[in-house]
Amino acid sequence: MTASRCPGCPDGVKHPGKYLCRACWFVLPEAARRLLNRRDSRAYARLRQLRTQLDAGVPLAEIRITA
Numbered sequence: 001m002t003a004s005r006c007p008g009c010p011d012g013v014k015h016p017g018k019y020l021c022r023a024c025w026f027v028l029p030e031a032a033r034r035l036l037n038r039r040d041s042r043a044y045a046r047l048r049q050l051r052t053q054l055d056a057g058v059p060l061a062e063i064r065i066t067a
C-alpha cells in the first residue's frame with residue numbers, strides 16, 4: 001500500500017482509504033467528519049463535495065457536507 005499526497009495541505013501524507021491526512025481531518029467540522037465517515041451509497045457524493053470545496057479553496061474548518 002502506498003500513501004499519497006493529502007489534497008488539503010501542501011505536505012501531508014494521506015493513507016489509503018482516508019480522504020485527508022490526520023492533521024487536516026481533525027480540522028474539519030465535526031458534522032462533516034461524521035458524514036464523511038459514513039460508508040453507504042452516498043459516500044462517493046460526499047467525497048465529491050469535499051474535493052470540490054478543497055479545489056475551490058474553502059478552508060478546512062469551513063467545509064460543509066450536505067449529502
Ligand SMILES: [Zn+2]
Binds near residue numbers: 008010021022023025
Ligand atoms: Zn493534509
